[in-house]
Amino acid sequence: MSSTAAGKGGIATIVVVAVLLFFLAAPIGALLMRVAGDGTVPAAHAVYRVLRFSLSQAIVSAGIAIVLAFPVAYAVSHYRFPGRRLIVAASMLPFVLPSIIVVVAMVAFFGRNGTVNRLFGMEANLVYSFAGIVLAHVYYNVSLAVRVLSAAWSGIDRRYGETARSLGDSRPGSFLRVTLPLLRPAVSTAFTLVFLYSFLSFGVVLVFGGVRYATLEVAIYREFFIDLDFRSAAVFAAVQLGFTVLFVAAFARSIHADRAGVARSDPRLPRLADASPATRLGMVLYLLIFAVFLGGPLATLIGRVAADPTVFRDLFVPRPGARSVEKIVRSTVPGVILRSVAIAFVSGTATFALSAWLALSHRGKGNRLFETTIFAPMGVSVVSVALGLRLLWEGIVPMGALVVVGQVVVTLPIVFRIVRAGVEELGDRFVQAARVLGASRFAVFRDVELPLLRRTFANAFAYAMALSFADITMVLGVGRGRIATFPVAIYRLIGFRSFDLAVALSVIYIGMCAALFLLIDATTERRSDR
Amino acid sequence: MFHRFIVTALAVGAACFLTLAGCANRNDSPSDAESAGASGNAQAEPSEVVVYTYDAFPSALEDLLVSHFGDQGTTVIVERFEDTGGLFAELLLTRDESPVDVVIGLDTTYLGHAIREELFQPYTPEALAGIPEDFVVDPLHRLVPFDYGNVVLNYDSELLPEPPATWEELTAPDLANSIVLTNPATSSPGRNFLLLTVMLFGEEGYLDFWERLRPNVLTVTAGWSEAYGLYTQGEAPIVLSYETSPVYHIAFEETDRYRNLVIEDAGYTQIELAGITAHSDNVAGARGVIEFVLSEQFQSEIPLNQFMYPVRVDVETPEAFAAVDRPSTVRYMSSERIEENFDEWLAAWEEVMRQ
Numbered sequence: 001m002s003s004t005a006a007g008k009g010g011i012a013t014i015v016v017v018a019v020l021l022f023f024l025a026a027p028i029g030a031l032l033m034r035v036a037g038d039g040t041v042p043a044a045h046a047v048y049r050v051l052r053f054s055l056s057q058a059i060v061s062a063g064i065a066i067v068l069a070f071p072v073a074y075a076v077s078h079y080r081f082p083g084r085r086l087i088v089a090a091s092m093l094p095f096v097l098p099s100i101i102v103v104v105a106m107v108a109f110f111g112r113n114g115t116v117n118r119l120f121g122m123e124a125n126l127v128y129s130f131a132g133i134v135l136a137h138v139y140y141n142v143s144l145a146v147r148v149l150s151a152a153w154s155g156i157d158r159r160y161g162e163t164a165r166s167l168g169d170s171r172p173g174s175f176l177r178v179t180l181p182l183l184r185p186a187v188s189t190a191f192t193l194v195f196l197y198s199f200l201s202f203g204v205v206l207v208f209g210g211v212r213y214a215t216l217e218v219a220i221y222r223e224f225f226i227d228l229d230f231r232s233a234a235v236f237a238a239v240q241l242g243f244t245v246l247f248v249a250a251f252a253r254s255i256h257a258d259r260a261g262v263a264r265s266d267p268r269l270p271r272l273a274d275a276s277p278a279t280r281l282g283m284v285l286y287l288l289i290f291a292v293f294l295g296g297p298l299a300t301l302i303g304r305v306a307a308d309p310t311v312f313r314d315l316f317v318p319r320p321g322a323r324s325v326e327k328i329v330r331s332t333v334p335g336v337i338l339r340s341v342a343i344a345f346v347s348g349t350a351t352f353a354l355s356a357w358l359a360l361s362h363r364g365k366g367n368r369l370f371e372t373t374i375f376a377p378m379g380v381s382v383v384s385v386a387l388g389l390r391l392l393w394e395g396i397v398p399m400g401a402l403v404v405v406g407q408v409v410v411t412l413p414i415v416f417r418i419v420r421a422g423v424e425e426l427g428d429r430f431v432q433a434a435r436v437l438g439a440s441r442f443a444v445f446r447d448v449e450l451p452l453l454r455r456t457f458a459n460a461f462a463y464a465m466a467l468s469f470a471d472i473t474m475v476l477g478v479g480r481g482r483i484a485t486f487p488v489a490i491y492r493l494i495g496f497r498s499f500d501l502a503v504a505l506s507v508i509y510i511g512m513c514a515a516l517f518l519l520i521d522a523t524t525e526r527r528s529d530r
Numbered sequence: 531m532f533h534r535f536i537v538t539a540l541a542v543g544a545a546c547f548l549t550l551a552g553c554a555n556r557n558d559s560p561s562d563a564e565s566a567g568a569s570g571n572a573q574a575e576p577s578e579v580v581v582y583t584y585d586a587f588p589s590a591l592e593d594l595l596v597s598h599f600g601d602q603g604t605t606v607i608v609e610r611f612e613d614t615g616g617l618f619a620e621l622l623l624t625r626d627e628s629p630v631d632v633v634i635g636l637d638t639t640y641l642g643h644a645i646r647e648e649l650f651q652p653y654t655p656e657a658l659a660g661i662p663e664d665f666v667v668d669p670l671h672r673l674v675p676f677d678y679g680n681v682v683l684n685y686d687s688e689l690l691p692e693p694p695a696t697w698e699e700l701t702a703p704d705l706a707n708s709i710v711l712t713n714p715a716t717s718s719p720g721r722n723f724l725l726l727t728v729m730l731f732g733e734e735g736y737l738d739f740w741e742r743l744r745p746n747v748l749t750v751t752a753g754w755s756e757a758y759g760l761y762t763q764g765e766a767p768i769v770l771s772y773e774t775s776p777v778y779h780i781a782f783e784e785t786d787r788y789r790n791l792v793i794e795d796a797g798y799t800q801i802e803l804a805g806i807t808a809h810s811d812n813v814a815g816a817r818g819v820i821e822f823v824l825s826e827q828f829q830s831e832i833p834l835n836q837f838m839y840p841v842r843v844d845v846e847t848p849e850a851f852a853a854v855d856r857p858s859t860v861r862y863m864s865s866e867r868i869e870e871n872f873d874e875w876l877a878a879w880e881e882v883m884r885q
């Protein structure tokens with residue numbers, strides 16, 4: 001191992017992390033300077049109540065997501081069946097949807113007047129409660145759990161289980177004693193990730209939480225923007241950041257253990273159609289229910305506008321007498337699309353490039369401090385960063401650029417994790433070999449690493465773009481309403497009672513995200529199979 | 531192949547970045563100012579007035595402002611913030627550093643705080659003489675009213691053919707899980723509805739009322755948009771909104787399915803205010819904007835754009851407004867009393883609703 005190369009990588013990493021922290025800490029600092037001394041300190045029991053809810057709903061959400069994900073992960077990692085790739089690719093969708101769309105879709109499907117209740121002739125209260133918040137979080141994150149579990153499961157040599165059974169262990173016994181322990185790191189990874197995302201949740205809780213339930217992020221928002229009690233907001237923000245850093249430090253290994261790649265479609269896998277009738281029936285039934293759970297809410301939205309497709313025309317050509325979309329959104333729909341794509345492309349490219357560089361230069365150097373630092377942005381209140389960025393640099397840095405900077409800072413942890421997992425899995429033996437044979441570092445990257453990591457990179461790039469696509473906090477917080485992207489336009493339409501138009505625009509958005517994921521999946525899958 | 535894609539991506543990315551930067555810059559400094567000034571309106575000096583408002587401020591009203599003053603060589607720049615809370619937080623955070631001259635759209639909720647912080651300067655527009663005294667909530671005219679509407683319940687006549695007529699009936703068990711409200715901690719209508727119950731049932735009685743109402747409340751959302759969205763999706767037949775909400779459905783959707791529910795003639799009058807900031811460096815221009823907001827021309831555009839009533843009595847409301855019920859009196863609480871008690875009332879209310 002060349003010590004100079006490692007040293008250079010180390011310094012570069014330190015520089016990048018320092019710059020990131022600067023973009024994060026400076027806005028927060030600017031904000032704190034402005035508000036120092038304003039407001040009160042919240043009562044300890046109020047902080048405790050919010051913290052307790054944040055923790056408990058996150059634990060329950062993560063637990064349920066993992067239990068629901070297990071059978072799907074099993075099916076995906078053990079069998080080939082039609083629609084398998086679609087399930088894997090489409091299951092990424094909910095994760096990148098703006099929360100306003102998820103809320104609308106959940107209400108349309110699980111609401112009191114929703115599809116499920118109407119189908120069974122019930123009036124069950126599924127969404128307006130603790131259960132509703134958990135339901136939404138499971139909906140958001142279950143695909144993530146499937147991805148993590150199935151990738152690990154397909155990596156487990158099934159001969160272990162077969163050996164155990166040949167030695168007389170029962171099927172459930174071999175699962176409990178052999179497979180489960182081998183899966184434990186993946187379970188812990190999936191649990192930690194779903195827990196973190198649910199712990200930091202905002203939009204869903206804001207709508208379904210009512211008076212009773214608020215996460216820390218919601219409490220920060222309330223104190224800051226509603227009560228204008230800046231000191232209380234700072235206390236909640238500090239608690240949130242503190243706990244996030246604590247979790248990340250404690251579970252750093254789990255977080256990075258995810259191997260990111262989805263279980264490949266391996267032609268050696270048995271077809272589900274050839275499995276025993278009982279297995280086949282159970283699997284098919286479960287997969288169907290799972291598909292309905294994930295697809296139902298979105299399908300309800302799509303069905304709603306499909307019943308009256310003229311609403312799509314109304315998006316572009318105003319109906320006489322009706323309020324034009326351009327007036328409500330303050331931009332044309334093509335304008336919204338182009339602007340969203342442009343911002344997502346720039347922001348996605350930057351986030352991806354940074355993540356890739358950090359991951360490559362930091363390969364093989366497990367370091368808890370580094371891992372905790374790079375994840376810190378997750379725990380920082382996004383609304384605070386947005387406001388701080390604007391206070392600090394508005395007028396100096398162009399608005400569009402400022403939005404991009406904000407998005408890069410807050411999405412980097414998620415994208416970095418994906419890139420890093422692929423890079424670590426590949427290891428550096430190829431690089432070492434090529435270097436020994438005299439290739440330059442750049443040539444190694446171009447000719448060895450890029451082709452091998454194409455799938456990981458494409459995946460990460462798609463995520464980075466989609467996360468920027470879904471962002472509303474930075475766009476509104478920094479953009480002062482001048483930059484209208486998809487979520488902003490959808491929110492404005494809903495605010496103006498143009499519900500069907502909002503749904504139609506959401507459907508276009510969902511279509512674009514799905515196309516992005518399927519495109520990436522299709523191109524990379526075919527090439528890597530070659 | 532893939533590395534070429536990355537290189538292309540980076541190049542296109544850089545191009546987009548520059549374009550974005552360009553867009554934002556163009557928006558930041560409209561060049562109309564110079565051209566309009568140069569076109570030579572002899573008396574009017576070219577000037578710039580910066581207006582802050584909330585995101586939902588109708589673009590038709592913005593266009594009216596901009597074009598009216600553009601003709602006179604004054605550039606009006608409208609800056610929007612997410613909601614009234616975000617707007618007010620911005621005013622507090624930036625104080626005299628911000629370029630804002632006029633704020634349009636604070637409601638009475640923020641009056642006490644705004645006055646305590648000395649954010650606005652007094653100005654008495656000529657048109658104020660034609661506005662009922664009930665609406666003039668700040669006697670020193672730092673913030674003047676420009677529109678108003680009553681916060682009342684609304685109902686879906688298809689889901690609920692026979693709506694409750696009294697507060698007693700509203701709390702009856704047959705309406706279990708039927709009402710969507712907005713949170714007094716986060717939304718103006720929610721706050722005003724809570725104040726209304728304090729006014730109607732007294733400080734001793736309002737919690738009892740809420741205790742009885744609680745089983746009928748399906749959910750309490752953070753903002754009006756979510757609540758109204760749930761209501762129009764058929765999730766609940768009753769929602770907290772404005773007396774004028776049905777007008778939108780009558781005027782633009784030609785349906786009278788959605789109606790308002792003025793129970794026992796009671797509503798809370800929400801008044802929207804405008805004012806000139808204490809540190810404005812274009813007071814003359816700012817005064818012009820306030821005068822125009824209260825002019826007949828601007829006021830008559832309010833009903834069908836804002837779905838609120840104009841404060842001028844000489845401006846008629848369109849036909850669609852005739853169809854909606856109205857409480858017969860203006861009713862609101864003094865900002866001193868609110869300032870003094872609201873936090874306590876809210877905390878007690880939250881205790882009740884959490885059970």
